[in-house]
Amino acid sequence: MPKQIDFTRSILLGFLGLALFIGFWQGLSAGGLVSSLFLPGPLEVLDRFTDLLTRRFAGATLPAHLAASFERFAYGFVLAAVIGVPLGLLMGWFRILDEVVSPIFDGLRFIAPIAWVPFAALWFGTGIGGPILIIFAGAFPPCVINAYRGAKFVDPWLIEAARMLGTPNRRVITEILLPASVPSIISGLRVSAGLGWQSLVGAELIVASTGVGYLMVQGQANVSTTTVMSGMIAIGLVGLALDTALRLAERIILRRRGLET
Amino acid sequence: MIVLIMLWFLATSATGMIPEGRFPSPQATIAALSHVQFRGYAGGVLTEHVLNSLRLVLMGFVVAIATGVPLGLLMGWNRTAEALINPIFLIVRPIPPLAWIPLAILWLGLGDAAKIMVIWFAAFVPSVINSYAGVRNIEKPTLEAAAMLGTPRWRFIREVMLPAASPMIFTGLRLSLQASWTTLVAAELVGAFYGLGRVLNVAQQDLYPGMILVGMIAVAILGWATTKALGIFEARALNWNQAAVLAGK
Numbered sequence: 001m002p003k004q005i006d007f008t009r010s011i012l013l014g015f016l017g018l019a020l021f022i023g024f025w026q027g028l029s030a031g032g033l034v035s036s037l038f039l040p041g042p043l044e045v046l047d048r049f050t051d052l053l054t055r056r057f058a059g060a061t062l063p064a065h066l067a068a069s070f071e072r073f074a075y076g077f078v079l080a081a082v083i084g085v086p087l088g089l090l091m092g093w094f095r096i097l098d099e100v101v102s103p104i105f106d107g108l109r110f111i112a113p114i115a116w117v118p119f120a121a122l123w124f125g126t127g128i129g130g131p132i133l134i135i136f137a138g139a140f141p142p143c144v145i146n147a148y149r150g151a152k153f154v155d156p157w158l159i160e161a162a163r164m165l166g167t168p169n170r171r172v173i174t175e176i177l178l179p180a181s182v183p184s185i186i187s188g189l190r191v192s193a194g195l196g197w198q199s200l201v202g203a204e205l206i207v208a209s210t211g212v213g214y215l216m217v218q219g220q221a222n223v224s225t226t227t228v229m230s231g232m233i234a235i236g237l238v239g240l241a242l243d244t245a246l247r248l249a250e251r252i253i254l255r256r257r258g259l260e261t
Numbered sequence: 262m263i264v265l266i267m268l269w270f271l272a273t274s275a276t277g278m279i280p281e282g283r284f285p286s287p288q289a290t291i292a293a294l295s296h297v298q299f300r301g302y303a304g305g306v307l308t309e310h311v312l313n314s315l316r317l318v319l320m321g322f323v324v325a326i327a328t329g330v331p332l333g334l335l336m337g338w339n340r341t342a343e344a345l346i347n348p349i350f351l352i353v354r355p356i357p358p359l360a361w362i363p364l365a366i367l368w369l370g371l372g373d374a375a376k377i378m379v380i381w382f383a384a385f386v387p388s389v390i391n392s393y394a395g396v397r398n399i400e401k402p403t404l405e406a407a408a409m410l411g412t413p414r415w416r417f418i419r420e421v422m423l424p425a426a427s428p429m430i431f432t433g434l435r436l437s438l439q440a441s442w443t444t445l446v447a448a449e450l451v452g453a454f455y456g457l458g459r460v461l462n463v464a465q466q467d468l469y470p471g472m473i474l475v476g477m478i479a480v481a482i483l484g485w486a487t488t489k490a491l492g493i494f495e496a497r498a499l500n501w502n503q504a505a506v507l508a509g510k
Contacts, residue, residue: 009344010340010343010344011344013341013344013345014344014345014347014348015348016345017344017345017346017347017348017349018348018349018352020345021349038367038368104265107481108481110480110481110482110484110485110488111477111480111481111484112442112443112446112447112480112484113443114359114443114446114447114450115446115461115476115477115480115481116477117450117461117465118461118462118464118465118473118476118477119284119470119473119477121465122283122465122468122470122473123283197357198357198358198359199359201357201359201360202357202359202362202443202447205359205362205363205447205451206447206450206451213360216360216363217363217451219363220363220364220366220367223367225364225367228363228364228367229364231360231363232356232360232361232364233356235355235356235357235360236352236355236356236357236360237355239355239356239357240355243355
């Protein structure tokens with residue numbers, strides 16, 4: 001049975017766990033058990049990371065690569081949200097559209113976003129269009145699905161009440177359907193940001209000439225494990241920041257609408 | 262579906278609205294399919310590529326759940342383990358599985374081992390998180406009842422914890438499986454000797470749209486089929502669990 005342990009102890013244990021993890025990592029590389037070419041120690045990686053902040057590698061500094069990646073991500077994500085959310089809402093609202101679009105959508109959904117890479121390369125070369133298409137492919141489905149669920153599972157009482165009061169169709173959509181599906185849409189956006197960011201990394205590993213993914217591929221080609229690991233850290237940090245920002249936005253919106261205390 | 266195929270036919274071969282070099286017509290796709298199946302492409306025939314990809318996904322997936330589910334259960338059950346492991350997990354988790362690909366290639370080369378490692382990373386995280394959440398969300402009265410009745414530890418694990426957590430565990434497995442496919446395709450696109458990702462990669466270099474589409478469809482069908490298979494397995498396993506719980510009472 002789960003036993004309660006107090007807060008200070010859990011914090012201490014957490015630090016202990018981290019210390020063990022990092023110590024083990026440092027020990028492996030410093031003790032000469034594995035070559036530092038294979039697994040550089042945490043200090044070496046940190047050193048390389050700070051170095052990359054100012055020194056150019058694969059054509060740009062780390063922040064510049066990140067900026068390039070983020071720009072692509074923003075385009076793809078915004079495009080997915082702008083097309084996906086209205087489509088999902090309409091599918092939830094108009095049954096005909098649901099029946100026409102759903103089978104196509106379900107078929108496309110099982111194609112891993114990364115499998116669009118060859119077509120992206122064929123259609124756009126290595127320009128900005130390719131990565132955007134792949135981010136779009138990653139971020140689009142959660143937008144559609146959550147908006148659809150939001151619209152589909154609106155409390156029927158609300159709609160019936162509105163109907164009974166003679167609310168016109170257009171106002172039912174803007175004043176009931178849309179507000180009622182906001183929580184679901186927001187959580188869909190959060191999921192799609194995560195998937196989009198991940199797809200971007202994959203896309204950049206394969207077709208790109210800037211961006212963090214490209215930095216990592218170049219690091220790999222030069223057998224610079226520290227560079228690869230610095231790239232991983234940067235990607236992880238940005239992904240974490242994105243997720244935190246969207247979680248915060250989610251909470252603020254829900255709270256403002258009185259859905260969460 | 263039929264409408265879609267007709268539209269596809271109309272837009273490509275009948276009217277030539279979309280040029281053949283951009284998106285293949287249905288005939289070109291079927292020709293590519295027979296090409297890869299009967300004459301072989303990118304180092305093997307289609308069935309070989311499919312079997313190879315399927316084998317890697319299943320191996321990575323099995324390794325991931327064999328390590329991830331027990332770890333998640335342990336973290337859910339034992340607060341000390343949770344406090345010890347969770348921070349490490351929080352640090353590693355934001356790194357997308359695809360970002361491990363260059364490191365895996367550096368460590369293990371282009372062979373199967375690197376793919377299994379990346380798939381393991383991809384599938385590990387969802388199986389840990391969901392098993393953990395599954396145990397953590399067991400209702401308190403259930404735990405208290407078991408404690409009050411003096412249920413021995415191993416019976417508690419087998420008859421209370423596992424059945425109660427299994428719906429969440431299966432959710433985790435489904436996410437893991439999807440992550441496994443995405444990651445495998447990406448890993449094979451970056452570098453491989455065969456597999457569906459390899460087919461896609463060679464087709465991209467050869468500017469062969471029909472073959473690209475065949476590869477994509479194959480990936481989609483496999484992803485769908487394995488998810489379906491997991492769903493069937495889940496339905497059986499959960500039924501069995503419920504029956505066992507009822508019989509035990």
